[in-house]
Amino acid sequence: MxxxxxxxxxxxxxxxxxxxxxxxxxxxxxxxxxxxxxxxxxxxxxxxxxxxxxxxxxxxxxxxxxxxxxxxxxxxxxxxxxxxxxxxxxxxxxxxxxxxxxxxxxxxxxxxxxxxxxxxxxxxxxxxxxxxxxxxxxxxxxxxxxxxxxxxxxxxxxxxxxxxxxxxxxxxxxxxxxxxxxxxxxxxxxxxxxxxGVPAEPERSCLLTGHDPRLVELAARGAAHGLGWALVRPQSLLRHVARHEALSPGLSLAEVAAALTRAVERGTLRPGAEDSAEDAVTPALLAREEQLARDPGVWAQLDGLLQAVLRASPSVFADTRLASEGRVPGAGLVVRLADGAARPAGSTWQERHVDTAGLTAVQVAACVVQAWRLRLAATTPEPLIAAG
Missing domain, CATH: 3.30.428 (HIT family, subunit A)
Structure with a gap:
């Protein structure tokens, strides 16, 4: 008008x-x-x-x-x-x-x-x-x-x-x-x-979390595809930790995490994507993964490892864990998904809160991609537009 x-x-x-x-x-x-x-x-x-x-x-x-x-x-x-x-x-x-x-x-x-x-x-x-x-x-x-x-x-x-x-x-x-x-x-x-006019460029990593694990997984997958970034899941990190533990008897969990962090920083290990088919998954390994996943204190010890993984390459972290406590913050931006979401007290301005009511996972992913393109683009003020 x-x-x-x-x-x-x-x-x-x-x-x-x-x-x-x-x-x-x-x-x-x-x-x-x-x-x-x-x-x-x-x-x-x-x-x-x-x-x-x-x-x-x-x-x-x-x-x-x-x-x-x-x-x-x-x-x-x-x-x-x-x-x-x-x-x-x-x-x-x-x-x-x-x-x-x-x-x-x-x-x-x-x-x-x-x-x-x-x-x-x-x-x-x-x-x-x-x-x-x-x-x-x-x-x-x-x-x-x-x-x-x-x-x-x-x-x-x-x-x-x-x-x-x-x-x-x-x-x-x-x-x-x-x-x-x-x-x-x-x-x-x-x-x-x-x-x-021009925002500071943040670290290129994004954490998606929400009440619906399936929505988080699908939205994270779509966002990773749209941005061309790696998709990182908690399960893949826990699998690397459990496997390294089995190969390094006598090391504490903190020592295992520190060793894996150094390997990621050197570029000799790139966890996060799907595990290769030739990697054997034994019942003992699965049992250890489940034990780690149930312990909320584990993620405090794995914080350094996760940050190293997210710094190693642009990544979307799909946090599909059901527990609301002990979540690891993203290094670049946190996007929280919820039906009827409003920004909760205690959140930071580096978070985005997506109200998923009425949106499909594809639409949620598109919103996340748009938010990140705003963050990452070296935007400049548009030319003065004369009234006419």
Whole structure:
């Protein structure tokens, strides 16, 4: 829609990066340096009006933007005011409503400040959101948790900006007024582009984990194929450990792991892919594998080995273990898969959380590949696009 400010790009807005279904650009009138918007490709009132694939693409773009802001500023908040015409345009026909989220280097609880009656720490059912014209979604804090608020709250015009300004004023931090001269907004955006335009390249490894082992396995297989990376499984590492133990009597588990780590670093051992057919698998070897798999303390001792394997070549690690404790973090990025996933408290901004509701394993793998291409690409700001 040509009249929608998010369906066109005004002359003073700059795009950080794009991916199918979403783009990240500087706010036309930023509240401060680092203030960017995550905008859906589809013209819909809110993120909750997107289909499952589009919703996930928007959230992946949001998570990438948040990771960059956090890396530069050390603090980040993500805020979406759903059914945004109520908050921004006050149009009777809501013709200018377009799904978008604010990503800013400010962390505060906007849900509490808006006075919403209902406050949830997980994504509400679609039918529950359908009963309200407005909602607020936020991720904020050092250990970001997803918070939803809706039901009876009065949402003021530009409430995101006004509340952020109030917090910044309390901290004594400089902020840009809404009615500041256009040149001040342009200078703020130029600084945001300089700081956020090109991300630091992470280590090329990815860990996929989730509640459904079959989904994790299929998604990891598809992601490894799409990226052209090796697929690493816990079972293959445990098999190498059990086999090396059998060949090295008297060595402790830690000594076995250290020896295997050195072999991986020298390039004489490349565990992770499928074991070769000629490698004999004896009942004793299988029994030892099962014993290792049941012991949550084993993975603490194998952490160095896993990191060495992931550093040796670009790898996707399919963590299909059912236990939720003792998971080994990925060296590059962790992608957690769950039905109705919301970012849990305690997670880092280097994680991606994929809501698998309504997605096939192929679609989940495509989302993971998109997320990694954003991370690995040396993206540069797109040229200024003149209003027309």
């Amino acid at each position: 040509s009249e929608c400010p998010f369906c066109r790009i005004a002359g003073h807005e700059r795009v950080l990066f794009t991916l199918p279904g979403a783009r990240v650009l500087c706010d036309a009138r930023p509240a401060l340096v680092g203030h960017v918007l995550v905008v859906s490709e589809s013209h819909v009132p809110s993120a909750e009006d997107l289909d499952a694939v589009e919703y996930q693409r928007l959230r992946l773009a949001q998570q990438e933007a948040a990771a960059r802001v956090h890396a530069v500023f050390g603090e980040v908040g993500v805020y979406e005011h759903g059914r945004s015409a109520i908050c921004r345009f006050h149009c009777a026909d809501r013709g200018d409503t377009h799904a978008h989220a604010h990503v800013v280097p400010v962390s505060c609880d906007l849900v509490e400040r808006t006075g919403f009656i209902t406050r949830l720490g997980a994504r509400p059912p679609a039918e529950q959101l359908a009963e309200t014209d407005r909602y607020v979604y936020q991720e904020s804090g050092a250990t970001p948790g997803a918070i939803w608020g809706f039901g009876g709250g009065h949402v003021r015009r530009h409430f995101v900006r006004s509340e952020l300004h109030r917090v910044l004023e309390e901290r004594g931090t400089r902020w840009v007024p809404l009615d500041a001269p256009p040149s001040e907004h342009r200078e703020t955006n130029e600084e945001s582009i300089r700081l956020l």
